[in-house]
Amino acid sequence: MTKTASNLQIDSARLWGTIHETARFGATPKGGVRRLTLSAEDKQVRDWFREACEAAGLELHVDALGSMFGLRRGRDMSKPPIGLGSHLDTQPTGGKYDGVLGTLAALEVVRTLNDAGIETELPLCVCNWTNEEGSRFAPAMMASAAHVGDFTTADILSRKDAEGVTVAEALEAIGYRGETPVGKQKFSGFVELHIEQGPLLEAEGKTIGVVDSGQGVLWYDGKITGFESHAGSTPMPLRRDALATLSEIVLAMESIASKHGPNAVGTIGEAVIAKPSRNVIPGEIAFTVDCRSADADIMDALDRDLRASVAEIAARRKVDVALDLVWRKEPTHFHPGFVDTIENAARTLGYSHRRITSGAGHDACNLNTIMPAAMVFVPCKDGISHNELEDATQADCAAGANVLMHAVLALAGVAA
Amino acid sequence: MTKTASNLQIDSARLWGTIHETARFGATPKGGVRRLTLSAEDKQVRDWFREACEAAGLELHVDALGSMFGLRRGRDMSKPPIGLGSHLDTQPTGGKYDGVLGTLAALEVVRTLNDAGIETELPLCVCNWTNEEGSRFAPAMMASAAHVGDFTTADILSRKDAEGVTVAEALEAIGYRGETPVGKQKFSGFVELHIEQGPLLEAEGKTIGVVDSGQGVLWYDGKITGFESHAGSTPMPLRRDALATLSEIVLAMESIASKHGPNAVGTIGEAVIAKPSRNVIPGEIAFTVDCRSADADIMDALDRDLRASVAEIAARRKVDVALDLVWRKEPTHFHPGFVDTIENAARTLGYSHRRITSGAGHDACNLNTIMPAAMVFVPCKDGISHNELEDATQADCAAGANVLMHAVLALAGVAA
Numbered sequence: 001m002t003k004t005a006s007n008l009q010i011d012s013a014r015l016w017g018t019i020h021e022t023a024r025f026g027a028t029p030k031g032g033v034r035r036l037t038l039s040a041e042d043k044q045v046r047d048w049f050r051e052a053c054e055a056a057g058l059e060l061h062v063d064a065l066g067s068m069f070g071l072r073r074g075r076d077m078s079k080p081p082i083g084l085g086s087h088l089d090t091q092p093t094g095g096k097y098d099g100v101l102g103t104l105a106a107l108e109v110v111r112t113l114n115d116a117g118i119e120t121e122l123p124l125c126v127c128n129w130t131n132e133e134g135s136r137f138a139p140a141m142m143a144s145a146a147h148v149g150d151f152t153t154a155d156i157l158s159r160k161d162a163e164g165v166t167v168a169e170a171l172e173a174i175g176y177r178g179e180t181p182v183g184k185q186k187f188s189g190f191v192e193l194h195i196e197q198g199p200l201l202e203a204e205g206k207t208i209g210v211v212d213s214g215q216g217v218l219w220y221d222g223k224i225t226g227f228e229s230h231a232g233s234t235p236m237p238l239r240r241d242a243l244a245t246l247s248e249i250v251l252a253m254e255s256i257a258s259k260h261g262p263n264a265v266g267t268i269g270e271a272v273i274a275k276p277s278r279n280v281i282p283g284e285i286a287f288t289v290d291c292r293s294a295d296a297d298i299m300d301a302l303d304r305d306l307r308a309s310v311a312e313i314a315a316r317r318k319v320d321v322a323l324d325l326v327w328r329k330e331p332t333h334f335h336p337g338f339v340d341t342i343e344n345a346a347r348t349l350g351y352s353h354r355r356i357t358s359g360a361g362h363d364a365c366n367l368n369t370i371m372p373a374a375m376v377f378v379p380c381k382d383g384i385s386h387n388e389l390e391d392a393t394q395a396d397c398a399a400g401a402n403v404l405m406h407a408v409l410a411l412a413g414v415a416a
Numbered sequence: 417m418t419k420t421a422s423n424l425q426i427d428s429a430r431l432w433g434t435i436h437e438t439a440r441f442g443a444t445p446k447g448g449v450r451r452l453t454l455s456a457e458d459k460q461v462r463d464w465f466r467e468a469c470e471a472a473g474l475e476l477h478v479d480a481l482g483s484m485f486g487l488r489r490g491r492d493m494s495k496p497p498i499g500l501g502s503h504l505d506t507q508p509t510g511g512k513y514d515g516v517l518g519t520l521a522a523l524e525v526v527r528t529l530n531d532a533g534i535e536t537e538l539p540l541c542v543c544n545w546t547n548e549e550g551s552r553f554a555p556a557m558m559a560s561a562a563h564v565g566d567f568t569t570a571d572i573l574s575r576k577d578a579e580g581v582t583v584a585e586a587l588e589a590i591g592y593r594g595e596t597p598v599g600k601q602k603f604s605g606f607v608e609l610h611i612e613q614g615p616l617l618e619a620e621g622k623t624i625g626v627v628d629s630g631q632g633v634l635w636y637d638g639k640i641t642g643f644e645s646h647a648g649s650t651p652m653p654l655r656r657d658a659l660a661t662l663s664e665i666v667l668a669m670e671s672i673a674s675k676h677g678p679n680a681v682g683t684i685g686e687a688v689i690a691k692p693s694r695n696v697i698p699g700e701i702a703f704t705v706d707c708r709s710a711d712a713d714i715m716d717a718l719d720r721d722l723r724a725s726v727a728e729i730a731a732r733r734k735v736d737v738a739l740d741l742v743w744r745k746e747p748t749h750f751h752p753g754f755v756d757t758i759e760n761a762a763r764t765l766g767y768s769h770r771r772i773t774s775g776a777g778h779d780a781c782n783l784n785t786i787m788p789a790a791m792v793f794v795p796c797k798d799g800i801s802h803n804e805l806e807d808a809t810q811a812d813c814a815a816g817a818n819v820l821m822h823a824v825l826a827l828a829g830v831a832a
Binding site for chain 2: 196199203217221227228231232235236237238244246250251254257261262264266267268270271272273276277278281288290292332358360361383384386387
């Protein structure tokens, strides 16, 4: 990093203004945002973003899955750019910061460099990845997954939403089926700023999370088959209660995840009793399990311990429990050099910081599989996201954008 | 009991025949019965029953709530009759025996006495009580409850089903709004034969349950308010998981009921996660609790222990748990003399038997509040009822009808 740039700060009020200006596209009465990917509201924010990028001198192009890339030329155009950005789509009742902060902070970095007349060695590329959320089309993070070759473009284009509309049709309907082949835009690396979506930074009073890893995920579908019987006339010892069985599994999951902590979590988020009735002992329950760790060995241990507990509980209670692994995603280990660069930027700027693991998936996790990548987190109120109550402070958003800018300057280099 | 009657047996094949003959009214494809109270199917079985009663020489009258009473004259008409019977309505997907056995066994008793030319001292009254099940109109057992004065006739007539049809309209639609004022038919006592609806007799290989008590009931509505958060990014120690809280409550209920056993049960039959999602920690759950015991002191202890456990769990997990008692029904203690009479009949007939508590509510429990009453149970397969799989053997049904007949003969006396 050169002396020229070391005291540079983004314009906090301008960043905050763009966040609130774009929040009107899909604004909900309770202060949140409903901006499903490739919807009319998504077109509105994309049009706004395109115009803002072009006004900032970026060369904008759109790929075949609608991801938007705004190129800022560097001194050395023989190398691919450093990418920075995130996504502008939201959950059905989402907030104003998830994805938006990272995308608009990338724009703000470019505006700040423009104002300061700073040229980087490597070019920069501001990114808005299509469908990070996965609420309308599955899978989540589909564009970055296709970018790294996990899916073909044709496969993703054929995916349908609940109304049967394909991704291809939705892209065409809003005019964002671009010309650039997916994956053609190369990067020297990628940095994504995001709200934490968890409570750790707030709980510890830290401003910056230096994200060094992303959790691997195990998803299971479970089904308990006990025996439905009369709540009044079935003595306790003769019951085969599916809900009591589930209860033991829930507490076992909690205890197993805690035992393998702090770097492990386990959750049963869905549990549906078949034919529930106040005076009937539950006979059948479908449930799901979500286990995560950033350590593949711990993931294996979570799987082993959970299966052993479930088998013991089922045998003791004389019920059947089916537990099927439906998805395993390996942990992400972000590029050590990029992580160090982000940590250095936070330290240099004087922000309190800590290393942190991302509990949620992000486009940067996909991109990290083919390029060096890392992430910057800032606190969000009470750790809430995917909710209209999602909140973050102007100061924290600005701090995150400053760390993003200085990390990108360090990675791209400032032209002499 | 006189020598004349001591070897008398009901006609097992005839009883079995009537059970299966009436099962066609509302028959379901899987071998069950759907015969909601006061429905077209209920009218069919009522018409059949009226004709059969009249053919057996009974004087039939119907009260203002549709309950059917078939009087068989005794030698001493100055005393009210001994009542025997049950109900002919079923659950939406009910079986062929619940209620039906007791009502048709009462008819079979009369047919047998007719065939044997036996006159009783007291008259007998074969009963079919309206809406025991409570599936279409609330409350369950409404006609017997009104009979004993727990509700006014006008109140019950105004109750509506899910389509807004009142009891009065439903009675008129099928022609069963009778002339007899509710409660006008007096009884010297009442005996009801019923399938156990529980697993005890079958598990112990006993043919006859001598029902000496009915469980009291505590119903609660509960609501857990924890905090909904991201399953990936919320560390285990910072969670306020509503499902983990519920799980502890379910297991506490199970342990409390077992501790106060064998004469206590406790069940959580309904539990609904608000906005369930695979990767969201449940923040809010509504649930219901059903606790029962035939001992009022144990009911108090169940209530006390449950509330204490819930308070401890909620405080430790930092969640709110509301637990509201929505119904308390005191236990039934059947008339000791009637219970002894049933036990004697079972012994004399050589059937294996045991004293038993009814876990379910029955019309006999209501009637017991104003007259001596008791019940006879026979086993049902796997303890299943309120289900198309409900099953009982011809031999057990016949044994129950024989015990019913001999108990009624002992209570009514055989005319010299």
